[in-house]
Amino acid sequence: MVKTNKTILWHIVTIMILVLCLTSCEEKKVTETPYVDLVYPQLDTENSRWFFFSSANRPFGMVNLSPDTEIDGAWGSGYRYKVDTVRGFSHVHAWQMSGLSVMPVISSKERDSSIFTDFYSSFNHDKEVITPGYHYLELERYGIKTELTSTKRVGFHKYTYEKDVKTRSVLLNLNTVLGPNENIDGVLKKDSNMELSGSFIMTPTKRRPKPLTTYFKIRFNTPIAAIVEDNQTKNYLVILNDTSDPILMKVGISYTSIDNAEINIDTELPHWNFSKTVEDSKLEWNTLLSRIQVEGGSEQDQRRFYTDLWHALQGRRIISDVNGAYPDNTGAQFKIGQIPLTEQGSPKFNQYNSDSFWGAQWTINTLWGLAYPDIMHEFSQSLMQYYKDGGLIPRGPSGGNYTNVMTGASSTPFIVSAIQKGIVNEQLDTIYAALKKNHMPGGIMGKAGYEHFTDLGGGLQYYLDKGYVPWPLPENNEGIHLDGAGQTLEYAYQDFTLAQLAKKLDKKEDVSYFEKRASNYRNVFNDESGWMQAKNVDGEWSKDFDPYVYEHGFVESNAAQSTWFVPHDLEGLSSLMGGKEKAVEKLNAQFVKAEELNFTSGNSHESELHPEYRRIPVNLGNQPSIQTPFVFNKLGRPDLTQYWTRKVVEKAFSGLAPNTGYNGDEDQGLMGSLNVLYKIGLFQLNGGTEDNPEYQIGSPIFNKVTIELHPKYYDGGKFTIEAKNNGPTNIYSSTPIFNGTELPNFSIRHLDIVNGGELQLNMKNSAN
Structure with a gap:
């Protein structure tokens, strides 16, 4: 025994x-598995904007260190591939934020007094290496080999000078135009023989209405010989002792204090091993990218896919320190906030800077909810922290403050989706009250784009009284995107999402109230024209109506594109059009026409104003109509969803070059996320906001897709999509089968996915 x-x-x-x-x-x-090595960071960099490009950074890092070839303006700035001149290496590339530009040079003030105004250097892409977490280039003017990497909050530089150089120096441009704003009042102090500290102020912008002070701490691996301040520019030249070793420089930043900048360095980068930091960054990126594994397709398909996925984890930036301190600029006076701590003394989450969640219902809602629920949870907590500080949930915060970027209450679908997927499950009544406040007078919904001091531009009172937002609005106001029909459509959808949360919490009166508001989309549908159409304050339809005129009552779109912005009631919309068959016929004709322009309004955001491009019936290069290929699925034609998503991917989202990619409008991961969803064949039309959310099934371009489910949130282990006999011509699927059960509606529920299993698609070359 x-x-x-x-x-x-x-x-x-x-x-x-x-x-x-x-x-x-x-x-x-x-x-x-080197997923990280498949990423192509130069994608679409000819159309870049300040926060678009990333290289030496970590996921959502406070520091996003990279070279700048253009420094003036939020658009057309940062790293622009066609510009061959480096104007500095700056540490902050964020939504309406910029800062701390440095440049290694060969100069001493005594020998070359013009260095403060004449320091730019050419470089050659042939001698450049860019991977997630690392950037190498050579400054031809000085013969300096520069290498950049970082942790979340610390930039790490390595400069290798030629051996006979005697005047190794670093220029600190603390007072300069930089991207969307200026850096002013920059000061520098020598703390020790090898350490510096200082601060500067980011000036307000039209979007970010308050200034923000940035603090920094710098450490060198070699002694400082002298510091020279220029009387004209007020910038600083740091002259280093002669050495034959490469110069290493750590730069920690903070939006709260120099002490916290130093703590960020001590915590995140206590060593001087540059190669280790590069490898650690690569590992962190690879770990996140490996949550979705694809097999099949061409090498370019896979490279583009992981570049898209990388973009989905970009743009939005941490603004809190390692100890949880963060800038709170929501009140009349600036103050330092503190994120709640765990029992172990670490912050429960990070505080974030972010562009709008406008369009996120069709992008990161689904992708993050599937593969990155931990990130979705953290962003939800951050948004609620803004509510606790300033009384409103933001739709796009910058510098610790509201920007009121874009329109509506776009954070509502994001947070409701997180709740419906079980990612957020605490203090739901508090969250509901916060979201509801945004939908009522005095909330975010009532503010137009960048309307800081009034709440007239959103036209919310008209929406409540008349059931639509007029165009034009009678009032004079400060905001932009004053496009009443488009605003009405957004509000109606967002009201639907809030009604879903009210239903979950058994708030019966609110369910009825917000469901009624959700039907307001009907008030801007003109039966005679067959399109959504703007009305004036007297209820008269806009005159000389043309469904292809851009922004004629529609936000960054035309009537043809925005008519389909009813993701919560496509049955109702198709009824207004005379039934599903007529709706399918109408939308299909739009896609046929849009294909002539490759489904986008040119290859840059500004091209949407072009006389021809602005008349495109479907624009997959901007958020208002990016859901339209999956509308066919809900109208009973999954074959057309499969056909058109494949066409869109082929013609608009397969390129891998600096002059193509996202048409210059990659709003901090939204377009990258959209590309990922099209390519794996899963989509959520209403943003995943109903109980046990539904996913529409499309046509994956890969033979196999494996999603590693986060064990803290989901129990299923893995969810796999296997597309048998897949190929460029075999784009149609017979009835999908999940764990042995057929799915005739070409849809699958959230709980089925997160409980794990295999979705089988038998691909063929015809819909019959």
Whole structure:
């Protein structure tokens, strides 16, 4: 008996060892698979904007260190591929924020007094290396080999000068135009023989109405010989001791204090091992990218896919320190906020800077909710922290303050989706009250784009009284995007999403109230024209109506594009059009016409104003109509969803070059996320906001897609999509099968996905 027990115990131990070995091997395999090496950071950089490009940064890092070839303006600035001149390496590339531009040079003030105004250097792309977390280029003017990497909050520089150089220096441009704003009142102090500290102020912008002070701490690996301040520019030249070793420089930043900038360095970068930091960054990126594994397709398909996925984790930036301190600029007076701490003393989440969640219902709502629920949870907590500080949930915060970017209450679908997917499950009544406040007079919904001091431009009172927002508005106001029909459509959809949360919380009166508001989209549908159409304050339809005129009552779109902005009631919309068949015929004709322009309004955001491009019936290069290929699915024609999503991917989202990619309008991961969803064949038309949200099934371009489900949020382990016989011509699927059960509606529910299993698609070359 004893022997038997020992034998059983031995077998159990052996099995456990094998399981642990297999698990370890599997983790090692995933980690070592070089997904990160497939990323092409230069994608669409000819159309870049200040926060668009990333290289030496971590996911959502406070520091986004990279070279700047253009420095004036939010658009057409930052790293622009066609510009061959480096104007500095700056640490902050964020929504309406910029800062701390530095430049290694060969100069001493005594020898070259013009260095403060004449320091730019050419470089050559042939001698450039860019991967996530690392950037290498050579400054031809000085013969300096520059390498950049970072942690979340610390930039790490490596400068290799030619051996005979005697005047190794670093220029700190603390007072300069930089991207969307200026850096002013920059000051620098020498703390020790190898350390500096200082601060500067980011001036307000039209979007970010208050200034923001940035603090920094700098450490060198070699002594400082002298510091020279220029009387004209007020910038600083740091002259270093002669050395034959490469110059290493750590730059920690903080929006709260110099002390916290130093704590950020001490915590995140206590060593001087540059190569280790590069590898750590690569590993962090690879770990996130490996949550979605694709097989099949061409090498370019895979490279573009992981570049898209990388973009989905870009743009939005941490603004809190490692100890949880963050800038709170929501009140009359600036103050330092503190994120709640865990029992171990670490912050429960990070505080974020972010462009609008406008259009996020069709992008990061789905992608983050599937593969990155931890990120979705953290962003939801951050948005609620703004509510606790300033009384409103923002739709796009910058510098610790509201920007009122774009229109509507775009954060509502994001947070409701997180709740419906079980990602956020605490203090739901508090969250509901916060969201509801945004939908009522005095809330975010009532403010037009960048309307800071009034709440007239949103036209909310008209929406409540008349059931639509007039165009034009009678009032004089400060905001932009004053496009009443488009605003009406957004508000109606967002009201629907809030009604879903009210239903979950059994708030019956609110369910009825917001469901009624959600039907307001009907008030801007003109039965005679067959399109959504703007009305004036007297209820008269806009005159000389043309459905292809851009922004004629519609936000960054035309009537043809925005008519389909009813993701919560496509049954109702199709009824207004005379039934599903007529609706399908109408939308299909729009796609046929849009294909002539490759489904986008040119290759840059500004091209939407072009006389021809602005008349495109469907624009997949901007958010208002990016859901339209999946509308066919809900209208009973999944074959057309499969056909058109494949066409869109082929013609608009397959390129891998600096002059193509996202048409210059990659709003901090939204277009990258959209590309990922099209390519794996999953989409959520209403943003995943109903109970047990529904996903529409499309046509994946890969043979196999595996999503690693986060074990803290989901129990299923893995969700796999297998597309058998897939190929460029086999784009149609027979009835999908999930875990042995057919899905005739070409849809699948959230709980089915997160409980794990395999979705099988048998691909063929015809819809019949």
